[in-house]
Amino acid sequence: MERRLIDTADGSKTLFIPAMDEQYHSVNGALTESNYVFLQQGYCAHPSASPAVFEVGFGTGLNALVTAMEANKSKRKTRFVSIEKYPVTPDEIQALDYGRLFSEEAIHLFQEIHAAEWNKEVTVSDHFSLLKIHADLTEYDFTEEQKFDVIYFDAFGPDKQPNMWQNDIFLKIYHACRQDAIFVTYSAKGEIRRKLAACGFSMERLPGPPGKRQMLRGINK
Numbered sequence: 001m002e003r004r005l006i007d008t009a010d011g012s013k014t015l016f017i018p019a020m021d022e023q024y025h026s027v028n029g030a031l032t033e034s035n036y037v038f039l040q041q042g043y044c045a046h047p048s049a050s051p052a053v054f055e056v057g058f059g060t061g062l063n064a065l066v067t068a069m070e071a072n073k074s075k076r077k078t079r080f081v082s083i084e085k086y087p088v089t090p091d092e093i094q095a096l097d098y099g100r101l102f103s104e105e106a107i108h109l110f111q112e113i114h115a116a117e118w119n120k121e122v123t124v125s126d127h128f129s130l131l132k133i134h135a136d137l138t139e140y141d142f143t144e145e146q147k148f149d150v151i152y153f154d155a156f157g158p159d160k161q162p163n164m165w166q167n168d169i170f171l172k173i174y175h176a177c178r179q180d181a182i183f184v185t186y187s188a189k190g191e192i193r194r195k196l197a198a199c200g201f202s203m204e205r206l207p208g209p210p211g212k213r214q215m216l217r218g219i220n221k
């Protein structure tokens with residue numbers, strides 16, 4: 001499927017898929033969305049000193065990058081596991097060039113994150129390990145040992161890819177959550193909130209990132 005590089009409102013780039021009329025991040029700011037929805041309301045909101053994060057949709061690696069930077073800064077030993085069915089290409093990674101938005105350290109981290117072999121846990125820094133799973137989430141089963149503290153649910157929108165926002169998917173993610181795990185997503189749809197609540201998450205609506213009134217957060221209480 002054709003993908004195009006586009007600019008977003010905060011100066012960071014993202015990918016757009018014309019055939020789906022869908023982009024990888026908010027056009028109101030890719031980096032702003034990633035920082036606010038996933039990093040601040042998810043990762044930073046969890047008290048664990050050594051959290052395990054599971055991301056749905058590795059995509060451009062932007063969420064992985066901002067999390068790795070925060071893990072290094074706060075010296076929080078973080079395990080980051082991300083699943084992706086359609087990896088981006090080396091040309092796209094180079095064009096996105098997210099590390100350059102920050103620092104030399106981030107340029108290096110972004111390269112390491114993308115260079116990491118698929119399906120193999122890799123130590124990216126003293127405080128950040130990465131496992132990129134090349135698989136289809138709809139067919140993926142978690143093992144008993146895989147337990148997570150923070151879930152970044154960053155699939156394409158529920159209107160564009162409804163099969164990713166179904167009860168069976170939410171339920172298998174719920175069962176892979178530790179107690180007090182935090183589930184965050186940019187969607188604020190009532191239907192999604194109800195499905196997540198039915199799985200067992202205590203749901204709340206939070207103010208959304210620029211361009212969105214609200215987002216959803218669930219806790220496994």
Ligand SMILES: C[S@@+](CC[C@H](N)C(=O)[O-])C[C@H]1O[C@@H](n2cnc3c(N)ncnc32)[C@H](O)[C@@H]1O
Nearest residue numbers: 057058059060061062063084085136137154156
């Ligand atoms: C909204 S984008 C994710 C953005 C990403 N988190 C980032 O920081 O760039 C959704 C991602 O989910 C991936 N995806 C779509 N269907 C999938 C599936 N069935 N299993 C795993 N990943 C899937 C897409 O290829 C895309 O990379």
